[in-house]
Amino acid sequence: MEYTRESDRVVVRLDPQDEVIESLRSLRNELQIDGGFMFGIGAVDRATLGHYDVDEQSYSEETFTGQFEVTSFSGNIGPDKIHAHIELGTESYDTLGGHCSEARVSGTFEIVVFTGETSLTHELDTRTGLDVFAFDN
DSSP: OEEEEOSSEEEEEEOTTOBHHHHHHHHHHHHTOOSEEEEEEEEEEEEEEEEEETTTTEEEEEEEEEEEEEEEEEEEEOSSOEEEEEEEEOTTSOEEEEEEEEEEEEEEEEEEEEEOSSOOOEEEETTTTEEEEOOOO
16 A cells, blocks of 8 residues: 555555455554545455345445456544455456455556544444444544
């Protein structure tokens, strides 16, 4: 992983074999990012996707392997959580998408993290079973 920090953003390049979420955790800890939103594109050869069933309040996950184009990657970074979603394009031009628990870079992965002043900590929302932003308003 290589990156450059600007006043309100961090531009990141991940290289083959880098784990995307693990790398973002390292970046968050190294740069002490408490709140940020991110987007990116790239290529991966393994991704673990999740789908949340609100009625059951449970996640199901599946790991996919192959050559995938990352057509969309977005999410947020807080001191207690990295929440990311990913869309993958297959060689037959189908797409897979969902919550991204992890993904391994096959070619490159380019991410921009826009940092802010608001700490994006989370708390459990008992209505949905999801961890949501906790604001001190």
